[in-house]
Amino acid sequence: MRALEDAGSAPHAVLACGEVRTCLLPARQALDVRAAAQLLGLRADERVLLSERPNLYARSPDTLTGVDCPLPSANGAHVRAVGTVAARAALTEGRVLQTSAYFRLPAAGPDRRRPWGHYLVRPGTVEPFGKLPHEAVAQGVLDGGRHGELDVGLIAGGLLTRLLRHPLLDQRPPLRSRPTRLRWVALPAEGGEGPSIERFTLAEDELRTVRLRVPEGTPAADAAGLCDDLALHDWLLTTVVRLLDGIRLGSEPPSARVGPGTQDPPAVVRALRPAVDHLLHLWMPRARVAKELAPLWEALEERPGFTRQWQALVQRIRDQLTLHAIPTLYREVEPAP
The missing domain is CATH 1.20.58 (Methane Monooxygenase Hydroxylase; Chain G, domain 1)
Structure with a gap:
């Protein structure tokens, strides 16, 4: 199988996974650029990305969450993994708030846990112990996994909860709406083929799942960006x-x-x-x-x-x-x- 590859020293990956939470910002008025930057200022050492074309958009810097736990697996395989999950937040036109968490997995990892410094220089990468059953893990992620297994949705949800408590928000949204969740996995495309959507499903409890095939060399952040965009427009349609x-x-x-x-x-x-x-x-x-x-x-x-x-x-x-x-x-x- 051909590999997904991010820039830097991280090992080649055969699977990227993530989840996006999307909701209406609980504020009577849309936030302007300055307020959006204040809301999304998650790190003091890195600025919020701001864009006014083709629409007003603000995105926080990535934050990292260290994880050491089993991976979800559809066939019951017990695969422990260690690394960091990347998370970020975005605000579109000062009105729709999204939080996204994602990580990438190489085909194989070490047999023993390494010092945390090894994982910190590979942001957004989670390494398995031994060989990764990537198909089983991909389906396990889409299915939601079991208690105690890596749940990227909890990280995205935790970030969303934190932002919704920000003092800038008056908790007076202009209309009623429900948040949605989009859970996704991306595997390498076979034989040099282009990107494709193998499956897109609408499940219960505002959950959507997406299974992608992406070309070799596609950064996990790009796959996450595509799913952020899909989640935003699916939320608009649903609302x-x-x-x-x-x-x-x-x-x-x-x-x-x-x-x-x-x-x-x-x-x-x-x-x-x-x-x-x-x-x-x-x-x-x-x-x-x-x-x-x-x-x-x-x-x-x-x-x-x-x-x-x-x-x-x-x-x-x-x-x-x-x-x-x-x-x-x-x-x-x-x-x-």
């Missing part, structure tokens, strides 16, 4: 679908006037406005995906058709807002008797 499902479209006529020159907006308009104000402009697939992995979005556009579904949802929202605006406009231009 808007649920918003529309919770509204009785077409069942409520515009409300009567409640005072001189004033009108109470219909419930449909009140429910849909937060989506227009805070979500509809966020759709921008592949904005920050590595060039070598960007073709994977083409597969998602074919099936299940992410952008087609998004465009249909956006048009549905705009149609509803237009329908509820027409009676008001008609009354405004209607001549007085």
